Amino acid sequence: MEKRTSVFEAAREEPDKYGDLTERLEKSVNSAYRELRRRRETEKRKEELENAPELKNLFLGDCLEKIEKVPEDSVDCVVTDPPYGINVESGTREQIRKLRENWTYEGDDEDIFPQLLRLFKKLEPKLKGDAHIYIFTSWKAWHKLYPLADDFFDVRNWLVYLHYLSTGGDLNVYRTAASSILFAAAGDGRKIREHKWNFFDESGNYRKNGKSYHPPQKSVSICKKLIENSTVEGETVLDPFCGSGTTLVAAEELDRNWIGIELEERWYNTARQRIAEARKSDGE
Ligand SMILES: C[S@@+](CC[C@H](N)C(=O)[O-])C[C@H]1O[C@@H](n2cnc3c(N)ncnc32)[C@H](O)[C@@H]1O
Known part of the structure; x- marks a missing residue:
């Protein structure tokens, strides 16, 4: 009543x-x-948020160091796509060749988990008490990522997004049409925008959105959906493994603040350029 x-x-x-x-x-x-x-x-x-300062920063370097520059208690939402910590050599020979040609980062191996552990420790004080955390991952890495994240945050759900990006060719395995996102909350967490299913249909959004900047690039579209579900305009989104800046472009287009960190100069420069383009089209 x-x-x-x-x-x-x-x-x-x-x-x-x-x-x-x-x-x-x-x-x-x-x-x-x-x-x-x-x-x-x-x-x-x-x-x-009224009168809160604009917080838009892109750092070149190791996120374990650069995270120190993020103000305490400032981050409303993390959307990030770290190296998965699985052997990338699970595609066809042709796919692997292309991947190797375009991707200079060599650290995609198991040492990502100790790094993530250290990062989560440093990340915790940077988050607002009810922040949301989204981490792209693979089913192969889930069993390692889950307990690690759950030690620091409250893992709330497993999200799936459909992409149909695997070209396959090997009849010994099923082709992979979907991937995973770990969804967690700091403290009690905030409410998501609406009561949603844990499934996103992104098929079409990768190719439709045009350019390919980074081999394991995510779509702006899915980053936008996650950001919109967890933040309001003016709030701050962090991506400590930002690659070509997809999360930051999504945040910029949604009038959120953003902080990105990228280890490799090449992707850092790509991210800078993509953000500048997003800002230009915002102003038009
Ligand atoms: C899977 S990619 C992210 C791709 C991104 N989602 C996009 O759409 O472009 C992971 C990125 O993390 C970067 N990286 C790896 N270790 C890092 C570290 N310690 N600090 C910052 N960036 C790191 C890699 O160089 C790579 O660009």
């Missing part, structure tokens, strides 16, 4: 913001009340 009254009162006092929730009440009191709380929480976060 109290929940129903809260929704009615909110709708009466601020019909523009909450008026539509009275219709929802007819279907489910709990759902209408949950949505009221989610909107109020979002409003509160927006108010807190």
